Amino acid sequence: MKVDILGCNVDRIGMNETLQKIEEFIQSGKPHHIITLNAEIIYKAQSDSRLKEIINEADLVTPDGSGVVWASRYLNAPVPERVTGIDLTLRLAELAPKKGWTFYFYGGAPAVAEAAAENLQKKHKGLQVAGTCHGYISETEKQNLLANIRKKKPDILLVALGAPRQEFWIRDHQKNLQVPVCIGVGGSLDVISGRAKRAPVFFQKAGLEWLYRLMKEPHRIGRMTALPKFSLLVRLKGRRQ
Structure with missing residues (x-):
């Protein structure tokens, strides 16, 4: 099931179901192309028909952000949680x-993808990383x-070029690369590498990560x-429904 939020179809799916879908992919x-969609990108898609097309043709679109969760509830088609x-x-x-899946990390500033991969490998013994490359x-x-990606044949390609640039990049190259799962992950590698700090749990649970980022990076106010x-x-x- 999906919810239509301003013409963008978002899967009404939680984390466990998302992981099951990825295993199937x-x-x-x-x-397959997975988009973790937030309110900012949905708003941008209102004036970018190609972006909206990419969102609606993706194989899985998860609700990333409290704005999307709120909108789904307001429209009486609630998603179970943020993913x-x-x-x-x-x-x-x-x-x-445990599954034997391999990763490839692409994006971020020099050394970020490599550091993120190393940190995850330290935490999860046996994690296989086929390659890394900065953006x-x-x-x-x-x-x-x-x-190199075609040669290494990873199961999961994480693309951290920022949204929506990463979505365009995946769309342009996914058929050529033939990677089973491509996901745009925005600034996730910055956090995992230690380059950036994620919002404290209080902000996460309250759906206020955007506010924490704004406090840390005031220049984001234009985007907000x-x-x-x-x-x-x-x-x-x-109101029109």
């Missing part, structure tokens, strides 16, 4: 050694990256203006 061996990019990454890293590479290096605009559009849609 890996077993199939066919390429964020970082939480999904951490759960997959926990499962991977600041030349056009020639990008072709080498694609060739999308949240009240998103809320207004959802309320207008709800």
